[in-house]
Amino acid sequence: MTSTPPATSRVSIVVPTFNEAANVAILVQKLGETLQAYDWEVIFVDDDSTDLTWKCVKDIAARDPRVRCLRRVGRRGLAGACVEGILSSSAPVAVVMDGDLQHDESILPAMIEKILRENNDVVVGSRYIEGGSNGAGFSRRRAAMSRFATTLAHRITGDQVSDVMSGFFAVRRDRFEAMAGQISTAGFKILLDILMTGGATLRVSEVEYTFRAREDGASKFDLKAMWDFVVLLLAKSTRGIINERLIYFLMVGVIGLGVNLFVLRLLIDVPQLDFAKSQTIATFLAMTSNFYINNSLTYRDKKLKGFAFMRGLGFFYLICSAGAVSNIGISSWMFSNHQQWWVAGIVGAIIGSVWNYAVSSILVWNR
Numbered sequence: 001m002t003s004t005p006p007a008t009s010r011v012s013i014v015v016p017t018f019n020e021a022a023n024v025a026i027l028v029q030k031l032g033e034t035l036q037a038y039d040w041e042v043i044f045v046d047d048d049s050t051d052l053t054w055k056c057v058k059d060i061a062a063r064d065p066r067v068r069c070l071r072r073v074g075r076r077g078l079a080g081a082c083v084e085g086i087l088s089s090s091a092p093v094a095v096v097m098d099g100d101l102q103h104d105e106s107i108l109p110a111m112i113e114k115i116l117r118e119n120n121d122v123v124v125g126s127r128y129i130e131g132g133s134n135g136a137g138f139s140r141r142r143a144a145m146s147r148f149a150t151t152l153a154h155r156i157t158g159d160q161v162s163d164v165m166s167g168f169f170a171v172r173r174d175r176f177e178a179m180a181g182q183i184s185t186a187g188f189k190i191l192l193d194i195l196m197t198g199g200a201t202l203r204v205s206e207v208e209y210t211f212r213a214r215e216d217g218a219s220k221f222d223l224k225a226m227w228d229f230v231v232l233l234l235a236k237s238t239r240g241i242i243n244e245r246l247i248y249f250l251m252v253g254v255i256g257l258g259v260n261l262f263v264l265r266l267l268i269d270v271p272q273l274d275f276a277k278s279q280t281i282a283t284f285l286a287m288t289s290n291f292y293i294n295n296s297l298t299y300r301d302k303k304l305k306g307f308a309f310m311r312g313l314g315f316f317y318l319i320c321s322a323g324a325v326s327n328i329g330i331s332s333w334m335f336s337n338h339q340q341w342w343v344a345g346i347v348g349a350i351i352g353s354v355w356n357y358a359v360s361s362i363l364v365w366n367r
């Protein structure tokens with residue numbers, strides 16, 4: 001006679017880590033205590049921590065088959081780490097939590113049950129609803145920043161969830177798999193991204209907890225994370241029309257305008273050069289610097305080198321010239337149709353830049 005073991009629910013805990021060596025063993029121990037009723041596994045997704053967190057995890061994993069380590073090399077990013085961790089699992093429920101012990105593991109069973117028995121798709125560990133709090137986990141400055149960001153995010157997601165900035169949540173894995181391709185791998189705000197992508201089709205609820213203070217290691221939340229957050233909100237609220245590349249491209253355009261005016265101002269005093277010649281040289285310099293900066297910033301992941309760089313530059317001149325022609329054509333036409341000069345000028349410039357962006361993104365950097 002063989003006896004079948006009692007059916008237990010399978011759960012995957014996904015823990016992104018970067019330099020958390022001192023915390024992982026404690027976390028595994030705590031998970032074991034709180035998840036006794038489940039068939040659980042924990043997947044640490046480590047971005048090649050310099051303190052060898054991945055090695056600590058693998059040492060534990062060698063003895064405990066419930067523990068796995070996904071070591072990523074040459075990459076950084078909290079959201080991307082979470083996405084890959086969830087996608088590497090096969091349990092019906094995945095939970096994302098920090099590896100620094102700031103998230104209270106004792107609410108895990110409540111979160112999991114809300115998915116398994118109450119038919120929710122996402123359950124958020126929340127610091128703001130009654131009973132939950134920021135505890136000693138946040139400096140005053142961070143708490144203010146977090147409140148500001150939450151208010152901003154609420155304008156976009158509605159008031160369904162109080163703590164949309166949380167990095168602590170459970171998700172039904174098949175729902176996540178269906179939207180995985182649309183989730184940004186940049187930045188910190190993966191939950192917000194899931195909520196905005198899934199929209200009203202998601203059933204969401206919350207469980208409150210107290211955010212603990214960090215004992216070991218340091219927070220990785222920085223200006224870059226803040227910037228990624230703003231870009232994510234813009235991209236999601238404009239359905240992707242305004243994205244990170246476009247923002248960089250326009251910023252570079254403004255720098256280019258500065259270069260153009262600066263060079264023009266210098267050359268105009270040179271007696272051998274008339275205005276048209278000076279402006280031609282200034283424009284070429286501006287286009288060249290725009291190309292160079294776009295190639296190393298906006299399209300750094302598709303950077304052109306050597307011959308491809310020269311060919312790309314040639315294309316870029318052509319595209320920008322056509323952009324300039326349409327800019328001048330449209331603004332002159334508007335002006336002659338009794339528009340205000342500045343309205344005509346702005347519309348011309350916008351149409352010229354959008355042309356430059358759209359065409360160069362395809363012809364120069366997308367081949």
Ligand code: GDD
Pocket residue numbers: 015016017018019020045046047076077078081097098099100102146165166167168188189218219220221
């Ligand atoms: N793999 C990987 N790659 N993990 C990372 C990275 C990264 O680039 N950056 C941070 N982590 C890990 C940390 O090691 C930690 O386990 C977890 O992600 C959270 O990072 P912290 O640096 O501790 O973030 P925090 O405490 O400042 O921010 C927390 O609160 C925010 C609320 O405003 C996090 O829970 C955020 O997700 C949350 O949004």
Ligand code: MN
Pocket residue numbers: 098100102214219
């Ligand atoms: Mn933390």
